[in-house]
Amino acid sequence: MNKSNKLSYIDSGEGKKTLLFIHGFCGSHGYWQDIISGLKDKYRVIAIDLPGHGASESLGASFTIEDMAVNIAAFLDEQQINQVYMFGHSLGGYITLSFAEQFAEKLSGFSLIHSTALPDDEAGKEGRLKSVEKIEIDGIPAFIDGLVPKLFAKSDDPNIENAKEIGYKTSESGAIGSLYAMRKRRDRNHVLKDTKLPVLLVAGEQDKVIPAKKTFTVKGDHIKEVILKGSGHMGMLEAPGKLAEEIIRFVEGK
Numbered sequence: 001m002n003k004s005n006k007l008s009y010i011d012s013g014e015g016k017k018t019l020l021f022i023h024g025f026c027g028s029h030g031y032w033q034d035i036i037s038g039l040k041d042k043y044r045v046i047a048i049d050l051p052g053h054g055a056s057e058s059l060g061a062s063f064t065i066e067d068m069a070v071n072i073a074a075f076l077d078e079q080q081i082n083q084v085y086m087f088g089h090s091l092g093g094y095i096t097l098s099f100a101e102q103f104a105e106k107l108s109g110f111s112l113i114h115s116t117a118l119p120d121d122e123a124g125k126e127g128r129l130k131s132v133e134k135i136e137i138d139g140i141p142a143f144i145d146g147l148v149p150k151l152f153a154k155s156d157d158p159n160i161e162n163a164k165e166i167g168y169k170t171s172e173s174g175a176i177g178s179l180y181a182m183r184k185r186r187d188r189n190h191v192l193k194d195t196k197l198p199v200l201l202v203a204g205e206q207d208k209v210i211p212a213k214k215t216f217t218v219k220g221d222h223i224k225e226v227i228l229k230g231s232g233h234m235g236m237l238e239a240p241g242k243l244a245e246e247i248i249r250f251v252e253g254k
Contacts, residue, residue, distance in 0.1 A: 007075050008055035009048040013040030017251060018081055021047040024090030025178055026167040028054030034240035052174015063177050065185045069098040076106060085251055087111040097188040100195060111200035114207055114233045116214040117189045128183040132176050141168055153206040153232035192218035199223045200250040204231035
C-alpha cells in the first residue's frame with residue numbers, strides 16, 4: 001500500500017493508459033484485486049481507498065460527494081497523472097460523475113459499475129438515516145454483517161466473507177459521512193447526457209440495490225451498456241473475468 005494526499009492506494013502494471021478504480025460504500029481497493037490481475041499486463045492500474053475506508057484517513061465529520069471528487073483530483077495532481085479512465089462502483093460511481101462534471105479534462109473516459117446518476121428518492125434518504133442510526137447504536141461490524149450479504153446474487157457466494165472483512169476496516173466517521181454525502185447527492189443525468197467522453201455503464205442482472213433501469217438512464221452513441229449475467233451488486237467479485245473483458249473493450253474503443 002502507498003499513501004498520498006491522505007489516500008491509500010495500490011499502483012500496479014505499466015502502460016500508456018492509466019485506469020483508476022474507486023470502490024463502493026464500506027469497500028476498499030481490495031474489491032478490485034481480481035480485476036487488476038487481468039488488466040495490469042496491459043495498463044497502469046491504480047485502486048484507491050476512499051476517505052475513512054480501508055487504510056485511508058477520514059475527511060472528518062462532514063463532507064460531500066464533490067469533496068471526494070476534489071480529493072481524487074488532488075491525488076492525481078500529486079502523482080503527476082494527467083489523464084485516466086475512471087471506473088466507479090456504486091458510491092464510487094457517484095464520485096466519478098462528480099469528477100466528470102468538475103474535471104472532465106483529466107478523463108479519457110469513465111464508467112459507472114452498479115451505480116446511477118439518479119439522486120436518492122425519499123425512501124432512499126430515509127434508509128440512509130436508518131443506516132446511520134444502526135452504525136451509531138450497533139457499530140460497524142454488525143452493520144457490515146447485515147449489509148454485505150444483500151449485495152450478492154447468491155447467499156452462499158464465497159466472496160461474502162472477504163467483502164465483510166474489507167467492510168470491517170471502514171471507520172464509523174467514514175461510513176456515516178459517506179451516508180450523509182450519498183443522501184445529499186444531486187441528480188447528474190445531465191453529466192451522462194452532455195459529456196463528450198466515452199461512457200461505460202455496467203449493471204448486474206440480479207442487482208437488488210441498483211437495478212439496471214436505474215443505471216441505464218441515458219442513451220447515446222457515446223454510451224455503452226453492459227449487463228453482467230447472474231451478478232448482483234458486486235460484479236468485480238461475482239464476475240471479474242467478464243467485467244475485465246468489458247473494461248478492456250471499452251478502453252480499447254471496441
